[in-house]
Amino acid sequence: MDPDALSKAFVEHYYTLFDANRGALANLYQETSMLTFEGQKIQGSQSIVAKLTSLPFQQCQHSITTVDCQPSGPAGGMLVFVSGNLQLAGEQHALKFSQMFHLMPTQQGSFYVLNDIFRLNYA
Amino acid sequence: MEEQAEMVGRAFVDHYYHLFDTDRASLSSLYQPSSMLSFEGQKLFGANDISSKLNQLPFDQCKHLISTIDSQPSSPSGGIVVFVSGSLQLPGEEYHLRFSQMFHLIPTPEGTFFVQNDIFRLNYG
Numbered sequence: 001m002d003p004d005a006l007s008k009a010f011v012e013h014y015y016t017l018f019d020a021n022r023g024a025l026a027n028l029y030q031e032t033s034m035l036t037f038e039g040q041k042i043q044g045s046q047s048i049v050a051k052l053t054s055l056p057f058q059q060c061q062h063s064i065t066t067v068d069c070q071p072s073g074p075a076g077g078m079l080v081f082v083s084g085n086l087q088l089a090g091e092q093h094a095l096k097f098s099q100m101f102h103l104m105p106t107q108q109g110s111f112y113v114l115n116d117i118f119r120l121n122y123a
Numbered sequence: 124m125e126e127q128a129e130m131v132g133r134a135f136v137d138h139y140y141h142l143f144d145t146d147r148a149s150l151s152s153l154y155q156p157s158s159m160l161s162f163e164g165q166k167l168f169g170a171n172d173i174s175s176k177l178n179q180l181p182f183d184q185c186k187h188l189i190s191t192i193d194s195q196p197s198s199p200s201g202g203i204v205v206f207v208s209g210s211l212q213l214p215g216e217e218y219h220l221r222f223s224q225m226f227h228l229i230p231t232p233e234g235t236f237f238v239q240n241d242i243f244r245l246n247y248g
Contacts, residue, residue, distance in 0.1 A: 036193045036206075068161045070240045072197065072227055079204070081161075081225050081242040096246065098223040100206050102197055115195045117206040121221065121246045 007069035007080045010103060010111060015062040022053045028113050035116040048116070059089040078103040078111070083121070096121040132194025132205040135228060135236060140187040147177055153238050160241040173241070186212045188219070201230040202239075208246070221246040 001009075017024050029035075029045035036042075042051050064084040072079045080101040085094040102115035142150050154160075154170035167173050189209040197204045205226040210219035227240035 034195045036195060039191070039193065066164070066244055068164065068242045068244065070159045070161060070227075070242065072240060073202070073229075075198065077197075079225065079227055079240050079242070081223075081244065083223065083244055083246065098206075098208065098244070098246065100204065100225045102195075102204055102227075115197055115204050117193045117195065117204070119191055119193070119206065119208055119223070121208065121223065 003069050003071060003078060006111075007078060007103075008067055010078075010101070011064060011067050011080060011082055014101075014113075015064065018052070019059075019061050022055075023049060025049055025052060029116075030112050030114075033113055033116065035118070037118045038120065057088045061087045063087070063094075072102060076105045077114070086120075128194040128196045128203045129192075131203050131228065131236065132192055135203075135205060135226070136189060136192050136207055139226075139238075140189065143177070144184075144186050148174065150174060150177055154241075155237050155239070158237070158239055158241065160243070162243050163245065182213050184214050188212065197227060203228045203236070 014028065026045050026049045029048050031044050033045055033048060034043050035048045037051060042048050062084055064082060066083045068081040070079050080103060082099045084097060086097050087094040097118065097120050100117045101113050103111040104114045106112055139153065151170050151174035154173050156169045158170055158173060160167045160173045160176065162176060167176050187209055189207060191208045193206045195204050205228060207224045210221050212219045222243065222245050225242045226238050228236040229239045230236055
């Protein structure tokens with residue numbers, strides 16, 4: 001699968017899961033995974049999912065504006081750079097965000113998130 | 124390892140944007156033939172093409188103001204991903220442009236880092 005198609009597929013899968021069933025994101029991280037969420041650093045699938053499921057909103061909807069990807073090196077990794085909007089239920093205005101994923105291949109032929117950095121884009 | 128990633132990230136960001144704002148042509152020293160840049164969706168490969176693109180941007184002067192820098196180690200071999208947000212001021216323009224940029228730094232045998240991956244996006248709206 002070509003890298004652009006792969007990254008778009010990943011992004012769609014990630015945010016669909018996030019918006020529908022945040023706990024299921026655990027499958028996309030491993031013990032070595034790192035998340036920096038608005039400057040807070042978290043390591044490992046369990047802690048990362050605990051952080052994401054404890055975010056102060058029940059429902060949200062991500063809408064993606066741009067997806068850029070590049071191969072990261074000989075190990076087969078992919079860097080994916082996303083920008084978009086995050087609509088929280090009951091809020092009038094959507095939040096703008098940027099997020100970077102570094103995906104690494106698994107032995108089963110899929111990808112997991114090794115590095116994840118999320119930032120809101122304030123005006 | 125994480126603290127080192129943060130230190131390298133900050134030092135690199137400082138150096139990169141200082142060069143960009145004062146001597147854009149010398150940015151070529153930070154890229155190699157294997158480097159990739161995605162600039163507002165346009166893909167460029169190799170230090171020469173990347174440097175050409177940056178030198179041809181439609182402004183002579185600019186100033187980057189950095190708001191956030193987040194870094195993480197990307198591999199056991201010493202790579203670092205750096206995620207930056209900030210604003211770009213062009214002379215004569217009243218409003219700053221907001222941007223996000225991601226670098227993947229790879230260590231060189233000489234003990235420095237080069238940019239293997241570079242993705243730049245303006246943040247509109």
